[in-house]
Amino acid sequence: MSADRIHFIASHSDNAQDALQQLTERYGQFSPDEADVIVALGGDGFMLRTLHRLLPADRPVYGMKLGNVGFLMNRFRQDGLIERLETANTVELAPLCMVAATEAGGEARALAINEVSLLRQMNQAAHIRIEINGSVKVPELVCDGVLVATAAGSTAYNLSAHGPILPLGTDALALTPISPFRPRRWRGAVLPSSARIRFEILDPYKRPVSATADAQEVRNVVSVEVFEEKDIRLKLMFDPDHSLEERILDEQFL
Known part of the structure:
Protein backbone atom coordinates (compact mmCIF):
# COMPACT_ATOMS: atom_id res chain seq x y z
CA MET A 1 0.00 0.00 0.00
CA ALA A 94 -14.87 -6.44 13.95
CA PRO A 95 -15.75 -4.73 17.26
CA LEU A 96 -18.46 -5.75 19.69
CA CYS A 97 -21.57 -3.63 20.09
CA MET A 98 -22.94 -3.21 23.62
CA VAL A 99 -26.53 -2.08 24.16
CA ALA A 100 -27.17 -1.44 27.86
CA ALA A 101 -30.52 -0.60 29.47
CA THR A 102 -30.36 1.25 32.79
CA GLU A 103 -32.55 1.43 35.90
CA ALA A 104 -33.51 4.98 34.93
CA GLY A 105 -35.02 3.75 31.67
CA GLY A 106 -32.22 4.95 29.40
CA GLU A 107 -30.25 3.08 26.78
CA ALA A 108 -26.53 3.38 26.05
CA ARG A 109 -24.63 2.01 23.06
CA ALA A 110 -20.87 1.59 22.80
CA LEU A 111 -18.31 -0.33 20.77
CA ALA A 112 -15.64 -2.58 22.24
CA ILE A 113 -12.52 -3.80 20.50
CA ASN A 114 -11.30 -5.96 23.40
CA GLU A 115 -14.27 -6.87 25.56
CA VAL A 116 -17.60 -6.00 27.13
CA SER A 117 -17.55 -6.69 30.86
CA LEU A 118 -20.21 -6.62 33.58
CA LEU A 119 -19.03 -6.07 37.16
CA ARG A 120 -20.73 -5.84 40.55
CA GLN A 121 -20.81 -2.28 41.90
CA MET A 122 -21.04 -3.14 45.61
CA ASN A 123 -19.79 -5.77 48.02
CA GLN A 124 -22.58 -8.24 47.24
CA ALA A 125 -22.15 -10.70 44.38
CA ALA A 126 -24.02 -10.06 41.15
CA HIS A 127 -26.82 -12.39 40.05
CA ILE A 128 -27.01 -12.50 36.25
CA ARG A 129 -29.10 -14.52 33.79
CA ILE A 130 -27.43 -15.32 30.46
CA GLU A 131 -29.28 -15.87 27.18
CA ILE A 132 -27.70 -16.90 23.90
CA ASN A 133 -29.75 -16.26 20.74
CA GLY A 134 -32.91 -15.98 22.83
CA SER A 135 -32.36 -19.19 24.78
CA VAL A 136 -31.52 -19.16 28.51
CA LYS A 137 -28.21 -20.96 29.02
CA VAL A 138 -27.37 -19.87 32.59
CA PRO A 139 -30.52 -19.14 34.65
CA GLU A 140 -28.56 -17.53 37.49
CA LEU A 141 -24.82 -16.83 37.54
CA VAL A 142 -23.61 -15.73 40.98
CA CYS A 143 -20.33 -13.95 40.41
CA ASP A 144 -18.22 -10.81 40.58
CA GLY A 145 -18.99 -10.34 36.88
CA VAL A 146 -18.87 -11.77 33.38
CA LEU A 147 -17.34 -10.68 30.09
CA VAL A 148 -17.46 -11.23 26.35
CA ALA A 149 -14.11 -10.94 24.56
CA THR A 150 -13.10 -10.78 20.92
CA ALA A 151 -10.17 -12.81 19.61
CA ALA A 152 -7.96 -9.70 19.75
CA GLY A 153 -9.08 -9.04 23.34
CA SER A 154 -8.90 -12.64 24.51
CA THR A 155 -5.33 -12.15 25.80
CA ALA A 156 -6.29 -9.12 27.92
CA TYR A 157 -8.85 -9.09 30.77
CA ASN A 158 -10.33 -12.35 29.50
CA LEU A 159 -7.03 -14.19 30.02
CA SER A 160 -6.67 -12.74 33.53
CA ALA A 161 -10.14 -14.14 34.30
CA HIS A 162 -8.93 -17.59 33.10
CA GLY A 163 -10.79 -17.39 29.81
CA PRO A 164 -9.58 -19.09 26.61
CA ILE A 165 -7.17 -17.53 24.13
CA LEU A 166 -8.81 -17.27 20.69
CA PRO A 167 -6.57 -17.29 17.59
CA LEU A 168 -7.47 -14.68 14.99
CA GLY A 169 -9.72 -15.91 12.21
CA THR A 170 -11.67 -18.34 14.39
CA ASP A 171 -14.90 -16.27 14.16
CA ALA A 172 -15.46 -16.90 17.85
CA LEU A 173 -16.12 -14.98 21.06
CA ALA A 174 -15.13 -15.90 24.61
CA LEU A 175 -17.84 -15.80 27.28
CA THR A 176 -16.01 -15.85 30.62
CA PRO A 177 -17.30 -15.53 34.20
CA ILE A 178 -15.33 -13.41 36.67
CA SER A 179 -14.88 -15.08 40.09
CA PRO A 180 -17.95 -17.31 39.67
CA PHE A 181 -19.57 -18.87 42.77
CA ARG A 182 -22.51 -20.69 41.15
CA PRO A 183 -22.90 -22.72 38.99
CA ARG A 184 -19.73 -24.17 40.52
CA ARG A 185 -18.59 -26.13 37.48
CA TRP A 186 -19.32 -23.55 34.77
CA ARG A 187 -16.16 -21.83 33.59
CA GLY A 188 -17.44 -20.12 30.46
CA ALA A 189 -17.98 -20.93 26.79
CA VAL A 190 -16.60 -20.29 23.32
CA LEU A 191 -19.37 -18.92 21.10
CA PRO A 192 -19.64 -18.34 17.35
CA SER A 193 -19.12 -14.70 16.43
CA SER A 194 -22.70 -14.61 15.11
CA ALA A 195 -24.11 -15.19 18.63
CA ARG A 196 -26.26 -12.54 20.30
CA ILE A 197 -25.70 -12.54 24.05
CA ARG A 198 -28.13 -11.02 26.53
CA PHE A 199 -27.43 -10.49 30.22
CA GLU A 200 -30.32 -9.80 32.59
CA ILE A 201 -29.43 -8.43 36.02
CA LEU A 202 -31.42 -10.19 38.75
CA ASP A 203 -32.27 -7.96 41.73
CA PRO A 204 -30.48 -4.89 40.27
CA TYR A 205 -31.49 -2.59 43.15
CA LYS A 206 -29.93 -4.73 45.86
CA ARG A 207 -27.09 -6.02 43.67
CA PRO A 208 -26.23 -3.22 41.18
CA VAL A 209 -24.03 -3.96 38.17
CA SER A 210 -22.07 -1.77 35.77
CA ALA A 211 -21.26 -2.58 32.13
CA THR A 212 -18.09 -1.48 30.35
CA ALA A 213 -17.21 -1.56 26.64
CA ASP A 214 -13.43 -1.21 26.68
CA ALA A 215 -13.15 2.04 28.69
CA GLN A 216 -16.75 3.33 28.40
CA GLU A 217 -18.74 2.50 31.54
CA VAL A 218 -22.50 2.47 32.09
CA ARG A 219 -23.64 2.09 35.70
CA ASN A 220 -26.80 0.58 37.19
CA VAL A 221 -27.70 -1.57 34.21
CA VAL A 222 -30.69 -3.92 34.18
CA SER A 223 -29.90 -5.70 30.91
CA VAL A 224 -27.07 -5.75 28.39
CA GLU A 225 -27.02 -7.12 24.85
CA VAL A 226 -23.73 -7.90 23.10
CA PHE A 227 -23.14 -8.82 19.47
CA GLU A 228 -20.43 -8.45 16.86
CA GLU A 229 -20.81 -5.35 14.68
CA LYS A 230 -19.97 -6.95 11.35
CA ASP A 231 -20.54 -3.76 9.32
CA ILE A 232 -17.52 -2.11 10.98
Whole structure:
Protein backbone atom coordinates (compact mmCIF):
# COMPACT_ATOMS: atom_id res chain seq x y z
CA MET A 1 0.00 0.00 0.00
CA SER A 2 1.04 3.61 -0.45
CA ALA A 3 2.21 5.18 2.82
CA ASP A 4 3.56 8.58 1.78
CA ARG A 5 0.99 10.54 3.81
CA ILE A 6 1.02 9.77 7.53
CA HIS A 7 -0.99 11.11 10.45
CA PHE A 8 0.96 10.71 13.69
CA ILE A 9 -0.77 10.65 17.06
CA ALA A 10 0.86 10.10 20.46
CA SER A 11 0.01 9.51 24.10
CA HIS A 12 0.78 12.20 26.65
CA SER A 13 3.94 10.52 27.95
CA ASP A 14 7.17 12.46 27.51
CA ASN A 15 8.88 9.84 25.33
CA ALA A 16 5.83 9.54 23.07
CA GLN A 17 5.61 13.31 22.68
CA ASP A 18 9.33 13.53 21.89
CA ALA A 19 8.94 10.81 19.27
CA LEU A 20 5.92 12.61 17.81
CA GLN A 21 7.93 15.78 17.29
CA GLN A 22 10.88 13.97 15.72
CA LEU A 23 8.74 11.84 13.41
CA THR A 24 6.58 14.72 12.18
CA GLU A 25 9.70 16.75 11.42
CA ARG A 26 11.11 13.83 9.47
CA TYR A 27 8.04 12.47 7.66
CA GLY A 28 5.54 15.34 7.76
CA GLN A 29 2.07 15.45 9.26
CA PHE A 30 -1.26 15.03 7.43
CA SER A 31 -4.79 15.18 8.79
CA PRO A 32 -6.56 11.84 9.39
CA ASP A 33 -8.78 12.42 6.33
CA GLU A 34 -5.78 13.12 4.07
CA ALA A 35 -3.50 10.38 5.40
CA ASP A 36 -2.93 6.93 3.94
CA VAL A 37 -2.20 5.49 7.38
CA ILE A 38 -2.32 6.55 11.02
CA VAL A 39 0.72 5.86 13.21
CA ALA A 40 -0.06 5.66 16.94
CA LEU A 41 2.74 6.11 19.47
CA GLY A 42 2.09 4.67 22.93
CA GLY A 43 0.82 1.48 24.53
CA ASP A 44 -2.17 -0.79 24.07
CA GLY A 45 -4.51 1.48 26.03
CA PHE A 46 -3.64 4.39 23.80
CA MET A 47 -4.09 2.19 20.70
CA LEU A 48 -7.62 1.30 21.81
CA ARG A 49 -8.48 4.97 22.39
CA THR A 50 -7.03 5.85 18.97
CA LEU A 51 -9.11 3.20 17.21
CA HIS A 52 -12.29 4.46 18.91
CA ARG A 53 -11.54 8.11 18.24
CA LEU A 54 -10.51 7.76 14.61
CA LEU A 55 -13.12 5.17 13.64
CA PRO A 56 -14.92 7.58 11.23
CA ALA A 57 -11.65 8.18 9.33
CA ASP A 58 -11.59 4.49 8.24
CA ARG A 59 -7.80 4.39 7.96
CA PRO A 60 -5.42 1.55 8.85
CA VAL A 61 -3.55 2.10 12.12
CA TYR A 62 0.07 1.13 12.71
CA GLY A 63 1.20 1.30 16.33
CA MET A 64 4.70 1.70 17.72
CA LYS A 65 5.31 0.79 21.33
CA LEU A 66 6.14 3.70 23.61
CA GLY A 67 4.13 2.56 26.62
CA ASN A 68 3.99 -0.15 29.30
CA VAL A 69 2.02 -2.75 27.32
CA GLY A 70 2.36 -3.18 23.59
CA PHE A 71 0.55 -6.34 22.51
CA LEU A 72 -1.13 -4.40 19.69
CA MET A 73 2.01 -2.42 18.85
CA ASN A 74 5.11 -2.84 16.70
CA ARG A 75 8.63 -2.13 17.88
CA PHE A 76 9.57 1.54 17.93
CA ARG A 77 12.13 2.63 15.36
CA GLN A 78 12.35 5.92 13.48
CA ASP A 79 14.39 4.74 10.50
CA GLY A 80 12.75 3.13 7.48
CA LEU A 81 9.19 3.86 8.55
CA ILE A 82 7.82 4.25 5.01
CA GLU A 83 9.27 0.88 4.00
CA ARG A 84 7.85 -0.77 7.13
CA LEU A 85 4.40 0.61 6.42
CA GLU A 86 4.47 -0.49 2.79
CA THR A 87 5.38 -4.09 3.72
CA ALA A 88 3.18 -4.39 6.82
CA ASN A 89 0.39 -6.96 7.03
CA THR A 90 -3.12 -5.67 7.70
CA VAL A 91 -5.49 -7.45 10.10
CA GLU A 92 -9.20 -6.59 10.02
CA LEU A 93 -11.15 -6.80 13.27
CA ALA A 94 -14.87 -6.44 13.95
CA PRO A 95 -15.75 -4.73 17.26
CA LEU A 96 -18.46 -5.75 19.69
CA CYS A 97 -21.57 -3.63 20.09
CA MET A 98 -22.94 -3.21 23.62
CA VAL A 99 -26.53 -2.08 24.16
CA ALA A 100 -27.17 -1.44 27.86
CA ALA A 101 -30.52 -0.60 29.47
CA THR A 102 -30.36 1.25 32.79
CA GLU A 103 -32.55 1.43 35.90
CA ALA A 104 -33.51 4.98 34.93
CA GLY A 105 -35.02 3.75 31.67
CA GLY A 106 -32.22 4.95 29.40
CA GLU A 107 -30.25 3.08 26.78
CA ALA A 108 -26.53 3.38 26.05
CA ARG A 109 -24.63 2.01 23.06
CA ALA A 110 -20.87 1.59 22.80
CA LEU A 111 -18.31 -0.33 20.77
CA ALA A 112 -15.64 -2.58 22.24
CA ILE A 113 -12.52 -3.80 20.50
CA ASN A 114 -11.30 -5.96 23.40
CA GLU A 115 -14.27 -6.87 25.56
CA VAL A 116 -17.60 -6.00 27.13
CA SER A 117 -17.55 -6.69 30.86
CA LEU A 118 -20.21 -6.62 33.58
CA LEU A 119 -19.03 -6.07 37.16
CA ARG A 120 -20.73 -5.84 40.55
CA GLN A 121 -20.81 -2.28 41.90
CA MET A 122 -21.04 -3.14 45.61
CA ASN A 123 -19.79 -5.77 48.02
CA GLN A 124 -22.58 -8.24 47.24
CA ALA A 125 -22.15 -10.70 44.38
CA ALA A 126 -24.02 -10.06 41.15
CA HIS A 127 -26.82 -12.39 40.05
CA ILE A 128 -27.01 -12.50 36.25
CA ARG A 129 -29.10 -14.52 33.79
CA ILE A 130 -27.43 -15.32 30.46
CA GLU A 131 -29.28 -15.87 27.18
CA ILE A 132 -27.70 -16.90 23.90
CA ASN A 133 -29.75 -16.26 20.74
CA GLY A 134 -32.91 -15.98 22.83
CA SER A 135 -32.36 -19.19 24.78
CA VAL A 136 -31.52 -19.16 28.51
CA LYS A 137 -28.21 -20.96 29.02
CA VAL A 138 -27.37 -19.87 32.59
CA PRO A 139 -30.52 -19.14 34.65
CA GLU A 140 -28.56 -17.53 37.49
CA LEU A 141 -24.82 -16.83 37.54
CA VAL A 142 -23.61 -15.73 40.98
CA CYS A 143 -20.33 -13.95 40.41
CA ASP A 144 -18.22 -10.81 40.58
CA GLY A 145 -18.99 -10.34 36.88
CA VAL A 146 -18.87 -11.77 33.38
CA LEU A 147 -17.34 -10.68 30.09
CA VAL A 148 -17.46 -11.23 26.35
CA ALA A 149 -14.11 -10.94 24.56
CA THR A 150 -13.10 -10.78 20.92
CA ALA A 151 -10.17 -12.81 19.61
CA ALA A 152 -7.96 -9.70 19.75
CA GLY A 153 -9.08 -9.04 23.34
CA SER A 154 -8.90 -12.64 24.51
CA THR A 155 -5.33 -12.15 25.80
CA ALA A 156 -6.29 -9.12 27.92
CA TYR A 157 -8.85 -9.09 30.77
CA ASN A 158 -10.33 -12.35 29.50
CA LEU A 159 -7.03 -14.19 30.02
CA SER A 160 -6.67 -12.74 33.53
CA ALA A 161 -10.14 -14.14 34.30
CA HIS A 162 -8.93 -17.59 33.10
CA GLY A 163 -10.79 -17.39 29.81
CA PRO A 164 -9.58 -19.09 26.61
CA ILE A 165 -7.17 -17.53 24.13
CA LEU A 166 -8.81 -17.27 20.69
CA PRO A 167 -6.57 -17.29 17.59
CA LEU A 168 -7.47 -14.68 14.99
CA GLY A 169 -9.72 -15.91 12.21
CA THR A 170 -11.67 -18.34 14.39
CA ASP A 171 -14.90 -16.27 14.16
CA ALA A 172 -15.46 -16.90 17.85
CA LEU A 173 -16.12 -14.98 21.06
CA ALA A 174 -15.13 -15.90 24.61
CA LEU A 175 -17.84 -15.80 27.28
CA THR A 176 -16.01 -15.85 30.62
CA PRO A 177 -17.30 -15.53 34.20
CA ILE A 178 -15.33 -13.41 36.67
CA SER A 179 -14.88 -15.08 40.09
CA PRO A 180 -17.95 -17.31 39.67
CA PHE A 181 -19.57 -18.87 42.77
CA ARG A 182 -22.51 -20.69 41.15
CA PRO A 183 -22.90 -22.72 38.99
CA ARG A 184 -19.73 -24.17 40.52
CA ARG A 185 -18.59 -26.13 37.48
CA TRP A 186 -19.32 -23.55 34.77
CA ARG A 187 -16.16 -21.83 33.59
CA GLY A 188 -17.44 -20.12 30.46
CA ALA A 189 -17.98 -20.93 26.79
CA VAL A 190 -16.60 -20.29 23.32
CA LEU A 191 -19.37 -18.92 21.10
CA PRO A 192 -19.64 -18.34 17.35
CA SER A 193 -19.12 -14.70 16.43
CA SER A 194 -22.70 -14.61 15.11
CA ALA A 195 -24.11 -15.19 18.63
CA ARG A 196 -26.26 -12.54 20.30
CA ILE A 197 -25.70 -12.54 24.05
CA ARG A 198 -28.13 -11.02 26.53
CA PHE A 199 -27.43 -10.49 30.22
CA GLU A 200 -30.32 -9.80 32.59
CA ILE A 201 -29.43 -8.43 36.02
CA LEU A 202 -31.42 -10.19 38.75
CA ASP A 203 -32.27 -7.96 41.73
CA PRO A 204 -30.48 -4.89 40.27
CA TYR A 205 -31.49 -2.59 43.15
CA LYS A 206 -29.93 -4.73 45.86
CA ARG A 207 -27.09 -6.02 43.67
CA PRO A 208 -26.23 -3.22 41.18
CA VAL A 209 -24.03 -3.96 38.17
CA SER A 210 -22.07 -1.77 35.77
CA ALA A 211 -21.26 -2.58 32.13
CA THR A 212 -18.09 -1.48 30.35
CA ALA A 213 -17.21 -1.56 26.64
CA ASP A 214 -13.43 -1.21 26.68
CA ALA A 215 -13.15 2.04 28.69
CA GLN A 216 -16.75 3.33 28.40
CA GLU A 217 -18.74 2.50 31.54
CA VAL A 218 -22.50 2.47 32.09
CA ARG A 219 -23.64 2.09 35.70
CA ASN A 220 -26.80 0.58 37.19
CA VAL A 221 -27.70 -1.57 34.21
CA VAL A 222 -30.69 -3.92 34.18
CA SER A 223 -29.90 -5.70 30.91
CA VAL A 224 -27.07 -5.75 28.39
CA GLU A 225 -27.02 -7.12 24.85
CA VAL A 226 -23.73 -7.90 23.10
CA PHE A 227 -23.14 -8.82 19.47
CA GLU A 228 -20.43 -8.45 16.86
CA GLU A 229 -20.81 -5.35 14.68
CA LYS A 230 -19.97 -6.95 11.35
CA ASP A 231 -20.54 -3.76 9.32
CA ILE A 232 -17.52 -2.11 10.98
CA ARG A 233 -13.98 -3.25 10.21
CA LEU A 234 -10.96 -1.94 12.08
CA LYS A 235 -7.63 -2.24 10.27
CA LEU A 236 -4.45 -2.86 12.29
CA MET A 237 -1.03 -3.07 10.64
CA PHE A 238 1.87 -5.23 11.83
CA ASP A 239 5.41 -5.87 10.69
CA PRO A 240 5.67 -9.26 8.92
CA ASP A 241 7.95 -10.63 11.67
CA HIS A 242 5.77 -9.29 14.49
CA SER A 243 2.23 -10.33 13.57
CA LEU A 244 -0.71 -10.19 15.98
CA GLU A 245 -1.74 -13.71 15.00
CA GLU A 246 1.69 -15.07 15.95
CA ARG A 247 1.65 -13.23 19.28
CA ILE A 248 -1.79 -14.63 20.15
CA LEU A 249 -0.50 -18.11 19.31
CA ASP A 250 2.63 -17.62 21.43
CA GLU A 251 0.57 -16.53 24.46
CA GLN A 252 -0.78 -20.08 24.72
CA PHE A 253 2.70 -21.45 25.47
CA LEU A 254 3.83 -18.98 28.14
